[in-house]
Amino acid sequence: xxxxxxxxxxxxxxxxxxxxxxxxxxxxxxxxxxxxxxxxxxxxxxxxxxxxxxxxxxxxxxxxxxxxxxxxxxxxxxxxxxxxxxxxxxxxxxxxxxxxxxxxxxxxxxxxxxxxxxxxxxxxxxxxxxxxxxxxxxxxxxxxxxxxxxxxxxxxxxxxxxxxxxxxxxxxxxxxxxxxxxxxxxxxxxxxxxxxxxxxxxxxxxxxxxxxxxxxxxxxxxxxxxxxxxxxxxxxxxxxxxxxxxxxxxxxxxxxxxxxxxxxxxxxxxxxxxxxxxxxxxxxxxxxxxxxxxxxxxxxxxxxxxxxxxxxxxxxxxxxxxxxxxxxxxxxxxxxxxxxxxxxxxxxxxxxxxxxxxxxxxxxxxxxxxxxxxxxxxxxxxxxxxxxxxxxxxxxxxxxxxxxxxxxxxxxxxxxxxxxxxxxxxxxxxxxxxxxxxxxxxxxxxxxxxxxxxxxxxxxxxxxxxxxxxxxxxxxxxxxxxxxxxxxxxxxxxxxxxxxxxxxxxxxxxxxxxxxxxxxxxxxxxxxx
Ligand SMILES: [Zn+2]
Numbered sequence: 439x440x441x442x443x444x445x446x447x448x449x450x451x452x453x454x455x456x457x458x459x460x461x462x463x464x465x466x467x468x469x470x471x472x473x474x475x476x477x478x479x480x481x482x483x484x485x486x487x488x489x490x491x492x493x494x495x496x497x498x499x500x501x502x503x504x505x506x507x508x509x510x511x512x513x514x515x516x517x518x519x520x521x522x523x524x525x526x527x528x529x530x531x532x533x534x535x536x537x538x539x540x541x542x543x544x545x546x547x548x549x550x551x552x553x554x555x556x557x558x559x560x561x562x563x564x565x566x567x568x569x570x571x572x573x574x575x576x577x578x579x580x581x582x583x584x585x586x587x588x589x590x591x592x593x594x595x596x597x598x599x600x601x602x603x604x605x606x607x608x609x610x611x612x613x614x615x616x617x618x619x620x621x622x623x624x625x626x627x628x629x630x631x632x633x634x635x636x637x638x639x640x641x642x643x644x645x646x647x648x649x650x651x652x653x654x655x656x657x658x659x660x661x662x663x664x665x666x667x668x669x670x671x672x673x674x675x676x677x678x679x680x681x682x683x684x685x686x687x688x689x690x691x692x693x694x695x696x697x698x699x700x701x702x703x704x705x706x707x708x709x710x711x712x713x714x715x716x717x718x719x720x721x722x723x724x725x726x727x728x729x730x731x732x733x734x735x736x737x738x739x740x741x742x743x744x745x746x747x748x749x750x751x752x753x754x755x756x757x758x759x760x761x762x763x764x765x766x767x768x769x770x771x772x773x774x775x776x777x778x779x780x781x782x783x784x785x786x787x788x789x790x791x792x793x794x795x796x797x798x799x800x801x802x803x804x805x806x807x808x809x810x811x812x813x814x815x816x817x818x819x820x821x822x823x824x825x826x827x828x829x830x831x832x833x834x835x836x837x838x839x840x841x842x843x844x845x846x847x848x849x850x851x852x853x854x855x856x857x858x859x860x861x862x863x864x865x866x867x868x869x870x871x872x873x874x875x876x877x878x879x880x881x882x883x884x885x886x887x888x889x890x891x892x893x894x895x896x897x898x899x900x901x902x903x904x905x906x907x908x909x910x911x912x913x914x915x916x917x918x919x920x921x922x923x924x925x926x927x928x929x930x931x932x933x934x935x936x937x938x939x940x941x942x943x944x945x946x947x948x949x950x951x952x953x954x955x956x957x958x959x960x961x962x963x964x965x966x967x
Contacts, residue, residue: 504920508775535727535750549770583672583692583693587676590688598714603624604625604701605651610646643953645683660697669890675894731790742816747820749792749801751792759826764911768822784925792868820882824882828884877930888902
Protein backbone atom coordinates (compact mmCIF):
# COMPACT_ATOMS: atom_id res chain seq x y z
CA UNK A 439 0.00 0.00 0.00
CA UNK A 440 1.35 3.46 -0.83
CA UNK A 441 2.76 5.35 2.08
CA UNK A 442 0.63 8.42 1.53
CA UNK A 443 -2.34 6.57 3.08
CA UNK A 444 -0.72 7.18 6.47
CA UNK A 445 -2.60 10.48 6.33
CA UNK A 446 -5.98 8.74 6.42
CA UNK A 447 -4.82 6.48 9.26
CA UNK A 448 -4.23 9.62 11.26
CA UNK A 449 -7.87 10.54 10.94
CA UNK A 450 -9.15 7.19 12.18
CA UNK A 451 -6.63 6.13 14.79
CA UNK A 452 -6.31 8.53 17.64
CA UNK A 453 -3.54 6.57 19.34
CA UNK A 454 -1.51 6.59 16.21
CA UNK A 455 -2.04 10.31 15.82
CA UNK A 456 -0.60 10.92 19.27
CA UNK A 457 2.38 8.71 18.57
CA UNK A 458 3.04 10.46 15.30
CA UNK A 459 2.91 13.83 17.05
CA UNK A 460 5.39 12.64 19.66
CA UNK A 461 7.69 11.37 16.96
CA UNK A 462 7.64 14.75 15.23
CA UNK A 463 8.66 16.40 18.50
CA UNK A 464 11.41 13.83 19.11
CA UNK A 465 12.81 14.49 15.69
CA UNK A 466 12.70 18.22 16.00
CA UNK A 467 15.98 18.42 17.90
CA UNK A 468 18.04 16.87 15.12
CA UNK A 469 20.25 19.37 13.30
CA UNK A 470 18.11 20.96 10.65
CA UNK A 471 20.75 20.96 7.93
CA UNK A 472 20.90 17.18 8.08
CA UNK A 473 17.34 16.98 6.93
CA UNK A 474 18.59 18.30 3.64
CA UNK A 475 20.08 14.85 3.10
CA UNK A 476 16.66 13.30 2.65
CA UNK A 477 14.33 16.26 2.57
CA UNK A 478 12.26 16.68 -0.59
CA UNK A 479 14.05 18.75 -3.16
CA UNK A 480 11.45 18.67 -5.90
CA UNK A 481 12.59 21.99 -7.21
CA UNK A 482 16.26 20.99 -7.36
CA UNK A 483 17.78 21.22 -10.83
CA UNK A 484 17.50 18.04 -12.88
CA UNK A 485 14.63 16.53 -10.92
CA UNK A 486 11.38 15.83 -12.64
CA UNK A 487 7.97 16.05 -11.05
CA UNK A 488 7.81 12.26 -11.14
CA UNK A 489 10.61 12.27 -8.57
CA UNK A 490 8.64 14.41 -6.16
CA UNK A 491 8.79 13.00 -2.66
CA UNK A 492 5.52 11.81 -1.25
CA UNK A 493 6.55 10.24 2.05
CA UNK A 494 4.65 11.90 4.85
CA UNK A 495 6.38 14.69 6.79
CA UNK A 496 6.45 12.80 10.11
CA UNK A 497 8.26 9.84 8.56
CA UNK A 498 10.65 12.15 6.75
CA UNK A 499 11.58 13.89 10.00
CA UNK A 500 12.34 10.55 11.65
CA UNK A 501 14.37 9.42 8.65
CA UNK A 502 16.21 12.74 8.80
CA UNK A 503 17.24 12.01 12.37
CA UNK A 504 18.45 8.53 11.40
CA UNK A 505 20.36 10.01 8.44
CA UNK A 506 22.01 12.59 10.67
CA UNK A 507 23.16 10.00 13.18
CA UNK A 508 24.30 7.69 10.36
CA UNK A 509 26.45 10.32 8.70
CA UNK A 510 27.89 11.85 11.88
CA UNK A 511 27.72 9.61 14.91
CA UNK A 512 28.72 6.06 14.01
CA UNK A 513 32.04 4.20 14.37
CA UNK A 514 31.69 2.37 11.08
CA UNK A 515 35.11 3.11 9.57
CA UNK A 516 36.97 2.51 12.83
CA UNK A 517 35.12 -0.80 13.19
CA UNK A 518 36.25 -1.81 9.70
CA UNK A 519 39.84 -0.92 10.59
CA UNK A 520 39.64 -3.16 13.66
CA UNK A 521 38.08 -6.03 11.73
CA UNK A 522 40.60 -5.74 8.87
CA UNK A 523 43.83 -5.00 10.75
CA UNK A 524 43.32 -6.45 14.24
CA UNK A 525 41.45 -9.64 13.29
CA UNK A 526 42.25 -9.97 9.59
CA UNK A 527 41.13 -12.81 7.33
CA UNK A 528 38.10 -14.68 8.73
CA UNK A 529 37.63 -17.95 6.95
CA UNK A 530 34.57 -19.79 8.29
CA UNK A 531 35.48 -22.32 10.97
CA UNK A 532 38.92 -20.77 11.63
CA UNK A 533 40.14 -19.35 14.98
CA UNK A 534 40.12 -15.88 13.38
CA UNK A 535 36.46 -16.32 12.44
CA UNK A 536 35.70 -17.25 16.05
CA UNK A 537 37.50 -14.07 17.13
CA UNK A 538 35.39 -12.07 14.66
CA UNK A 539 32.19 -13.61 16.05
CA UNK A 540 33.21 -12.61 19.59
CA UNK A 541 34.08 -9.12 18.27
CA UNK A 542 30.68 -8.84 16.54
CA UNK A 543 28.86 -9.77 19.76
CA UNK A 544 30.80 -7.11 21.69
CA UNK A 545 30.13 -4.45 19.02
CA UNK A 546 26.41 -5.20 18.99
CA UNK A 547 26.21 -4.99 22.78
CA UNK A 548 28.27 -1.80 22.73
CA UNK A 549 25.93 -0.26 20.16
CA UNK A 550 22.99 -0.91 22.49
CA UNK A 551 21.23 -3.71 20.60
CA UNK A 552 19.00 -6.08 22.58
CA UNK A 553 18.81 -9.87 22.49
CA UNK A 554 22.44 -10.04 21.31
CA UNK A 555 23.48 -13.66 20.80
CA UNK A 556 25.32 -16.10 18.57
CA UNK A 557 23.24 -18.60 16.62
CA UNK A 558 25.33 -21.67 15.97
CA UNK A 559 25.24 -23.80 12.83
CA UNK A 560 27.53 -26.42 11.34
CA UNK A 561 29.70 -26.67 8.26
CA UNK A 562 30.38 -30.10 6.74
CA UNK A 563 34.17 -29.68 6.35
CA UNK A 564 36.86 -27.43 7.78
CA UNK A 565 39.50 -26.13 5.38
CA UNK A 566 42.87 -24.38 5.81
CA UNK A 567 45.18 -23.07 3.10
CA UNK A 568 48.81 -24.07 3.50
CA UNK A 569 50.70 -23.29 0.28
CA UNK A 570 50.54 -23.27 -3.51
CA UNK A 571 53.48 -23.02 -5.91
CA UNK A 572 53.84 -23.59 -9.62
CA UNK A 573 56.62 -23.27 -12.15
CA UNK A 574 56.75 -23.52 -15.87
CA UNK A 575 59.16 -26.34 -16.80
CA UNK A 576 58.75 -26.37 -20.59
CA UNK A 577 59.04 -24.76 -23.08
CA UNK A 578 60.85 -22.23 -20.82
CA UNK A 579 61.51 -22.25 -17.09
CA UNK A 580 60.06 -19.61 -14.77
CA UNK A 581 57.87 -19.31 -11.67
CA UNK A 582 54.10 -18.89 -12.07
CA UNK A 583 51.69 -17.21 -9.69
CA UNK A 584 48.89 -19.39 -8.34
CA UNK A 585 46.67 -19.71 -5.27
CA UNK A 586 44.39 -22.54 -4.31
CA UNK A 587 40.65 -22.18 -4.40
CA UNK A 588 38.86 -22.94 -1.15
CA UNK A 589 37.52 -26.32 -0.08
CA UNK A 590 39.59 -28.27 -2.60
CA UNK A 591 42.31 -30.88 -2.05
CA UNK A 592 46.09 -31.12 -2.42
CA UNK A 593 48.69 -32.53 -4.80
CA UNK A 594 51.12 -35.16 -3.43
CA UNK A 595 53.27 -33.56 -0.71
CA UNK A 596 56.23 -32.71 -2.91
CA UNK A 597 54.03 -31.62 -5.81
CA UNK A 598 53.76 -33.12 -9.27
CA UNK A 599 55.14 -32.42 -12.70
CA UNK A 600 52.77 -32.92 -15.62
CA UNK A 601 51.76 -31.86 -19.09
CA UNK A 602 49.03 -29.24 -19.43
CA UNK A 603 45.95 -29.95 -21.56
CA UNK A 604 43.12 -27.51 -22.27
CA UNK A 605 39.47 -28.07 -21.30
CA UNK A 606 36.89 -25.79 -22.90
CA UNK A 607 34.55 -24.45 -20.21
CA UNK A 608 32.00 -23.57 -22.89
CA UNK A 609 31.65 -27.21 -23.94
CA UNK A 610 31.89 -29.10 -20.68
CA UNK A 611 29.28 -31.69 -21.72
CA UNK A 612 31.39 -32.69 -24.73
CA UNK A 613 34.65 -32.52 -22.78
CA UNK A 614 33.31 -34.90 -20.13
CA UNK A 615 32.53 -37.62 -22.70
CA UNK A 616 36.15 -38.76 -22.76
CA UNK A 617 37.78 -38.08 -19.37
CA UNK A 618 40.38 -40.89 -19.71
CA UNK A 619 42.69 -38.52 -21.62
CA UNK A 620 43.00 -36.38 -18.47
CA UNK A 621 44.89 -39.05 -16.51
CA UNK A 622 48.18 -37.66 -15.14
CA UNK A 623 47.57 -34.24 -16.73
CA UNK A 624 47.10 -30.70 -15.43
CA UNK A 625 43.87 -29.32 -16.88
CA UNK A 626 43.81 -25.69 -17.98
CA UNK A 627 40.28 -24.27 -18.27
CA UNK A 628 39.96 -22.23 -21.48
CA UNK A 629 37.01 -20.41 -23.05
CA UNK A 630 36.69 -21.02 -26.79
CA UNK A 631 33.73 -20.34 -29.06
CA UNK A 632 30.38 -19.04 -28.00
CA UNK A 633 29.60 -18.65 -24.29
CA UNK A 634 26.57 -20.63 -23.08
CA UNK A 635 23.56 -18.40 -22.49
CA UNK A 636 22.98 -19.70 -18.96
CA UNK A 637 26.27 -18.83 -17.23
CA UNK A 638 25.00 -19.89 -13.80
CA UNK A 639 24.02 -23.35 -15.08
CA UNK A 640 27.51 -23.85 -16.48
CA UNK A 641 28.90 -22.79 -13.09
CA UNK A 642 26.68 -25.54 -11.69
CA UNK A 643 28.12 -28.08 -14.15
CA UNK A 644 31.67 -27.21 -13.19
CA UNK A 645 31.41 -29.36 -10.04
CA UNK A 646 30.59 -32.43 -12.12
CA UNK A 647 33.61 -31.70 -14.28
CA UNK A 648 35.85 -31.52 -11.18
CA UNK A 649 34.57 -34.89 -9.96
CA UNK A 650 35.12 -36.44 -13.39
CA UNK A 651 38.64 -34.97 -13.60
CA UNK A 652 39.52 -36.37 -10.18
CA UNK A 653 38.14 -39.79 -11.06
CA UNK A 654 40.12 -39.78 -14.30
CA UNK A 655 43.33 -39.17 -12.32
CA UNK A 656 44.03 -35.57 -13.36
CA UNK A 657 46.71 -33.85 -11.24
CA UNK A 658 45.12 -30.42 -10.83
CA UNK A 659 42.82 -27.90 -12.52
CA UNK A 660 43.84 -24.34 -13.38
CA UNK A 661 40.79 -22.05 -13.38
CA UNK A 662 39.00 -19.81 -10.89
CA UNK A 663 35.43 -20.04 -9.58
CA UNK A 664 33.47 -21.88 -12.26
CA UNK A 665 36.61 -21.85 -14.41
CA UNK A 666 36.78 -18.06 -14.56
CA UNK A 667 39.94 -16.17 -15.55
CA UNK A 668 41.62 -13.97 -12.93
CA UNK A 669 40.87 -10.23 -13.17
CA UNK A 670 43.48 -7.52 -12.73
CA UNK A 671 47.25 -7.30 -12.91
CA UNK A 672 49.09 -10.23 -11.34
CA UNK A 673 46.20 -11.20 -9.09
CA UNK A 674 44.61 -14.49 -8.17
CA UNK A 675 41.06 -14.92 -6.84
CA UNK A 676 40.10 -17.71 -4.49
CA UNK A 677 36.56 -18.91 -3.76
CA UNK A 678 34.43 -22.03 -3.49
CA UNK A 679 32.94 -24.07 -6.31
CA UNK A 680 29.48 -24.83 -4.93
CA UNK A 681 27.32 -24.68 -1.80
CA UNK A 682 29.00 -26.48 1.12
CA UNK A 683 31.02 -28.58 -1.33
CA UNK A 684 34.47 -30.12 -1.11
CA UNK A 685 36.34 -31.34 -4.21
CA UNK A 686 39.35 -33.58 -3.81
CA UNK A 687 41.14 -32.38 -6.91
CA UNK A 688 43.33 -29.30 -6.36
CA UNK A 689 41.93 -26.29 -8.24
CA UNK A 690 43.99 -23.12 -8.55
CA UNK A 691 43.53 -19.57 -9.73
CA UNK A 692 46.51 -18.44 -11.84
CA UNK A 693 47.44 -14.81 -12.51
CA UNK A 694 46.01 -13.87 -15.92
CA UNK A 695 49.43 -12.94 -17.33
CA UNK A 696 50.79 -16.43 -16.56
CA UNK A 697 47.66 -18.26 -17.62
CA UNK A 698 47.53 -16.47 -20.96
CA UNK A 699 51.17 -17.33 -21.66
CA UNK A 700 50.43 -21.02 -21.06
CA UNK A 701 47.37 -20.74 -23.29
CA UNK A 702 49.41 -19.09 -26.08
CA UNK A 703 51.79 -22.05 -26.09
CA UNK A 704 48.88 -24.50 -26.29
CA UNK A 705 47.30 -22.54 -29.14
CA UNK A 706 50.58 -22.90 -31.06
CA UNK A 707 50.68 -26.64 -30.42
CA UNK A 708 53.68 -26.37 -28.08
CA UNK A 709 53.82 -28.95 -25.26
CA UNK A 710 53.64 -27.24 -21.86
CA UNK A 711 54.90 -28.87 -18.67
CA UNK A 712 54.36 -27.45 -15.20
CA UNK A 713 55.44 -28.36 -11.72
CA UNK A 714 52.59 -27.74 -9.29
CA UNK A 715 52.51 -28.13 -5.52
CA UNK A 716 49.25 -27.33 -3.73
CA UNK A 717 48.83 -28.11 -0.04
CA UNK A 718 45.59 -27.61 1.87
CA UNK A 719 44.36 -29.10 5.12
CA UNK A 720 40.84 -30.49 5.23
CA UNK A 721 39.03 -31.72 8.30
CA UNK A 722 35.92 -33.78 7.97
CA UNK A 723 33.34 -31.92 9.93
CA UNK A 724 31.10 -30.97 11.28
CA UNK A 725 32.79 -27.66 12.07
CA UNK A 726 30.95 -25.15 14.23
CA UNK A 727 30.24 -21.56 13.23
CA UNK A 728 27.69 -18.94 14.28
CA UNK A 729 25.74 -15.96 13.01
CA UNK A 730 25.81 -12.89 15.25
CA UNK A 731 22.33 -11.52 15.94
CA UNK A 732 21.02 -8.43 17.76
CA UNK A 733 17.70 -6.57 17.73
CA UNK A 734 16.14 -3.15 18.00
CA UNK A 735 12.81 -4.21 19.38
CA UNK A 736 9.72 -2.81 17.74
CA UNK A 737 7.41 -0.67 19.85
CA UNK A 738 4.11 -1.78 18.27
CA UNK A 739 4.76 -5.06 16.48
CA UNK A 740 7.83 -6.55 18.13
CA UNK A 741 7.02 -9.95 16.60
CA UNK A 742 7.38 -8.56 13.06
CA UNK A 743 11.00 -8.64 11.91
CA UNK A 744 13.08 -6.86 9.28
CA UNK A 745 16.53 -8.44 8.87
CA UNK A 746 19.52 -6.23 8.05
CA UNK A 747 22.78 -8.00 7.33
CA UNK A 748 26.16 -8.48 5.77
CA UNK A 749 28.59 -11.34 6.12
CA UNK A 750 31.34 -11.39 8.69
CA UNK A 751 33.37 -14.21 7.17
CA UNK A 752 35.91 -13.57 4.43
CA UNK A 753 38.54 -15.22 2.27
CA UNK A 754 42.10 -15.51 3.45
CA UNK A 755 44.34 -14.00 0.76
CA UNK A 756 43.86 -10.61 2.45
CA UNK A 757 41.74 -9.16 5.25
CA UNK A 758 38.36 -9.18 3.49
CA UNK A 759 37.78 -5.44 3.89
CA UNK A 760 35.56 -5.13 0.80
CA UNK A 761 34.14 -8.68 0.93
CA UNK A 762 32.52 -8.24 3.24
CA UNK A 763 34.01 -6.28 6.11
CA UNK A 764 32.34 -3.36 4.38
CA UNK A 765 28.85 -4.91 4.61
CA UNK A 766 29.39 -6.25 8.12
CA UNK A 767 30.50 -2.88 9.51
CA UNK A 768 27.80 -1.07 7.52
CA UNK A 769 25.30 -3.36 9.27
CA UNK A 770 26.73 -2.39 12.66
CA UNK A 771 26.74 1.26 11.53
CA UNK A 772 23.08 1.03 10.55
CA UNK A 773 22.26 -0.23 14.05
CA UNK A 774 24.25 2.59 15.64
CA UNK A 775 22.55 5.17 13.39
CA UNK A 776 19.05 4.12 14.43
CA UNK A 777 19.90 3.81 18.13
CA UNK A 778 21.74 7.15 18.26
CA UNK A 779 18.90 8.88 16.39
CA UNK A 780 16.65 8.16 19.37
CA UNK A 781 13.96 6.88 17.00
CA UNK A 782 12.10 3.73 18.00
CA UNK A 783 10.69 1.73 15.09
CA UNK A 784 7.25 0.12 15.27
CA UNK A 785 8.59 -3.26 14.17
CA UNK A 786 11.71 -5.14 15.21
CA UNK A 787 14.86 -4.55 13.18
CA UNK A 788 17.20 -7.52 13.48
CA UNK A 789 20.87 -7.04 12.62
CA UNK A 790 22.67 -10.20 11.54
CA UNK A 791 26.36 -10.75 10.79
CA UNK A 792 26.22 -13.94 8.77
CA UNK A 793 29.07 -16.43 8.55
CA UNK A 794 29.67 -19.14 5.95
CA UNK A 795 28.53 -16.87 3.12
CA UNK A 796 31.68 -17.64 1.18
CA UNK A 797 31.07 -21.39 1.42
CA UNK A 798 27.63 -20.98 -0.18
CA UNK A 799 25.30 -18.74 1.86
CA UNK A 800 25.51 -21.26 4.70
CA UNK A 801 24.88 -18.83 7.57
CA UNK A 802 21.83 -17.26 5.96
CA UNK A 803 20.50 -20.70 5.00
CA UNK A 804 20.96 -21.69 8.66
CA UNK A 805 19.17 -18.52 9.82
CA UNK A 806 16.12 -19.26 7.67
CA UNK A 807 16.10 -22.86 8.92
CA UNK A 808 16.50 -21.91 12.59
CA UNK A 809 13.73 -19.30 12.33
CA UNK A 810 11.47 -21.41 10.15
CA UNK A 811 8.49 -21.02 12.49
CA UNK A 812 8.86 -17.23 12.59
CA UNK A 813 9.30 -16.78 8.83
CA UNK A 814 5.64 -15.72 8.39
CA UNK A 815 6.48 -12.80 10.72
CA UNK A 816 9.50 -11.74 8.73
CA UNK A 817 8.94 -8.82 6.37
CA UNK A 818 12.17 -8.41 4.42
CA UNK A 819 15.93 -8.95 4.50
CA UNK A 820 18.20 -6.07 3.48
CA UNK A 821 21.68 -7.26 2.47
CA UNK A 822 24.83 -5.31 1.58
CA UNK A 823 27.54 -7.39 -0.11
CA UNK A 824 28.57 -5.87 -3.42
CA UNK A 825 31.93 -4.36 -2.63
CA UNK A 826 33.12 -0.92 -1.61
CA UNK A 827 31.00 1.40 -3.77
CA UNK A 828 27.99 3.58 -3.02
CA UNK A 829 24.58 1.91 -2.95
CA UNK A 830 23.08 2.39 -6.41
CA UNK A 831 19.76 0.61 -6.11
CA UNK A 832 17.35 -1.83 -4.54
CA UNK A 833 16.96 -5.29 -6.09
CA UNK A 834 13.77 -6.70 -4.63
CA UNK A 835 14.36 -10.41 -5.24
CA UNK A 836 11.43 -11.12 -7.54
CA UNK A 837 8.94 -9.04 -5.55
CA UNK A 838 7.74 -6.81 -8.40
CA UNK A 839 4.65 -6.06 -6.27
CA UNK A 840 6.82 -3.89 -4.01
CA UNK A 841 8.43 -1.72 -6.69
CA UNK A 842 5.98 1.23 -6.44
CA UNK A 843 6.32 1.52 -2.65
CA UNK A 844 10.11 1.14 -2.65
CA UNK A 845 10.43 3.54 -5.60
CA UNK A 846 8.62 6.19 -3.61
CA UNK A 847 11.01 5.65 -0.72
CA UNK A 848 14.04 5.66 -3.07
CA UNK A 849 12.88 8.99 -4.51
CA UNK A 850 13.03 10.49 -1.03
CA UNK A 851 16.78 9.68 -0.82
CA UNK A 852 17.69 12.29 -3.42
CA UNK A 853 20.92 13.30 -1.69
CA UNK A 854 22.20 9.73 -2.04
CA UNK A 855 21.89 9.89 -5.82
CA UNK A 856 19.38 8.28 -8.11
CA UNK A 857 18.68 4.80 -6.72
CA UNK A 858 17.34 2.22 -9.14
CA UNK A 859 14.52 -0.06 -8.02
CA UNK A 860 13.90 -3.39 -9.77
CA UNK A 861 12.89 -6.95 -8.93
CA UNK A 862 16.21 -8.59 -9.85
CA UNK A 863 16.92 -11.83 -8.00
CA UNK A 864 20.39 -12.10 -6.42
CA UNK A 865 21.64 -15.52 -5.34
CA UNK A 866 25.24 -14.39 -5.01
CA UNK A 867 24.61 -12.88 -1.59
CA UNK A 868 22.72 -13.73 1.60
CA UNK A 869 19.49 -12.49 0.01
CA UNK A 870 19.10 -15.95 -1.62
CA UNK A 871 17.70 -17.99 1.29
CA UNK A 872 15.19 -15.23 2.12
CA UNK A 873 14.01 -15.13 -1.51
CA UNK A 874 13.49 -18.91 -1.45
CA UNK A 875 11.46 -18.38 1.76
CA UNK A 876 9.11 -16.13 -0.26
CA UNK A 877 10.36 -12.88 1.25
CA UNK A 878 11.75 -9.80 -0.42
CA UNK A 879 15.47 -10.50 -0.16
CA UNK A 880 16.52 -6.93 -0.89
CA UNK A 881 19.99 -6.74 -2.37
CA UNK A 882 21.46 -3.27 -2.04
CA UNK A 883 23.25 -2.99 -5.35
CA UNK A 884 26.46 -0.95 -5.36
CA UNK A 885 28.55 0.89 -7.92
CA UNK A 886 31.89 -0.84 -7.20
CA UNK A 887 34.05 -0.85 -10.35
CA UNK A 888 37.17 -1.99 -8.45
CA UNK A 889 35.45 -4.89 -6.75
CA UNK A 890 36.40 -7.26 -9.56
CA UNK A 891 40.02 -6.80 -8.47
CA UNK A 892 39.56 -6.82 -4.69
CA UNK A 893 37.03 -9.69 -4.73
CA UNK A 894 38.60 -12.78 -3.07
CA UNK A 895 42.11 -11.51 -3.87
CA UNK A 896 45.29 -10.40 -2.10
CA UNK A 897 44.29 -6.74 -2.48
CA UNK A 898 41.05 -6.94 -0.47
CA UNK A 899 42.43 -4.58 2.15
CA UNK A 900 41.28 -1.66 4.32
CA UNK A 901 42.89 1.01 2.12
CA UNK A 902 40.39 0.14 -0.66
CA UNK A 903 37.48 1.50 1.39
CA UNK A 904 36.55 5.17 1.62
CA UNK A 905 35.12 6.29 4.95
CA UNK A 906 32.51 8.59 3.42
CA UNK A 907 31.11 5.85 1.18
CA UNK A 908 30.99 3.37 4.05
CA UNK A 909 29.11 5.86 6.25
CA UNK A 910 26.79 6.67 3.42
CA UNK A 911 25.95 3.02 2.71
CA UNK A 912 25.42 2.28 6.40
CA UNK A 913 23.03 5.23 6.45
CA UNK A 914 21.09 3.98 3.40
CA UNK A 915 20.79 0.59 5.11
CA UNK A 916 19.53 2.21 8.31
CA UNK A 917 17.03 4.37 6.44
CA UNK A 918 15.70 1.44 4.42
CA UNK A 919 15.25 -0.73 7.48
CA UNK A 920 13.69 2.08 9.50
CA UNK A 921 11.29 3.01 6.70
CA UNK A 922 10.05 -0.58 6.42
CA UNK A 923 9.84 -1.00 10.20
CA UNK A 924 7.97 2.25 10.70
CA UNK A 925 5.28 1.94 8.02
CA UNK A 926 1.67 2.07 9.16
CA UNK A 927 0.96 -0.94 6.95
CA UNK A 928 3.10 -4.02 6.61
CA UNK A 929 5.32 -3.75 3.50
CA UNK A 930 5.25 -7.45 2.63
CA UNK A 931 4.33 -10.93 3.78
CA UNK A 932 6.02 -14.10 2.53
CA UNK A 933 4.66 -15.46 -0.72
CA UNK A 934 3.33 -19.01 -0.85
CA UNK A 935 5.60 -21.79 -2.10
CA UNK A 936 3.60 -21.94 -5.35
CA UNK A 937 3.97 -18.25 -6.00
CA UNK A 938 7.66 -18.20 -5.09
CA UNK A 939 8.43 -21.26 -7.22
CA UNK A 940 6.63 -19.72 -10.20
CA UNK A 941 8.51 -16.43 -9.81
CA UNK A 942 11.85 -18.29 -9.69
CA UNK A 943 10.95 -20.27 -12.82
CA UNK A 944 9.92 -17.06 -14.57
CA UNK A 945 13.26 -15.51 -13.54
CA UNK A 946 15.14 -18.61 -14.83
CA UNK A 947 16.60 -19.35 -11.40
CA UNK A 948 15.16 -22.86 -11.05
CA UNK A 949 17.86 -24.68 -13.05
CA UNK A 950 20.75 -23.40 -10.98
CA UNK A 951 18.89 -23.87 -7.68
CA UNK A 952 18.14 -27.48 -8.59
CA UNK A 953 21.76 -28.07 -9.65
CA UNK A 954 22.97 -26.90 -6.25
CA UNK A 955 20.29 -28.74 -4.27
CA UNK A 956 18.65 -25.50 -3.13
CA UNK A 957 15.22 -26.06 -4.71
CA UNK A 958 12.70 -26.97 -1.97
CA UNK A 959 9.61 -26.73 -4.19
CA UNK A 960 9.46 -30.17 -5.85
CA UNK A 961 7.44 -29.89 -9.04
CA UNK A 962 5.93 -26.51 -8.22
CA UNK A 963 6.41 -23.73 -10.74
CA UNK A 964 5.75 -24.72 -14.32
CA UNK A 965 7.64 -23.52 -17.34
CA UNK A 966 5.68 -20.94 -19.29
CA UNK A 967 5.67 -20.45 -23.02
ZN1 LIG B 1 30.69 -11.42 -0.03
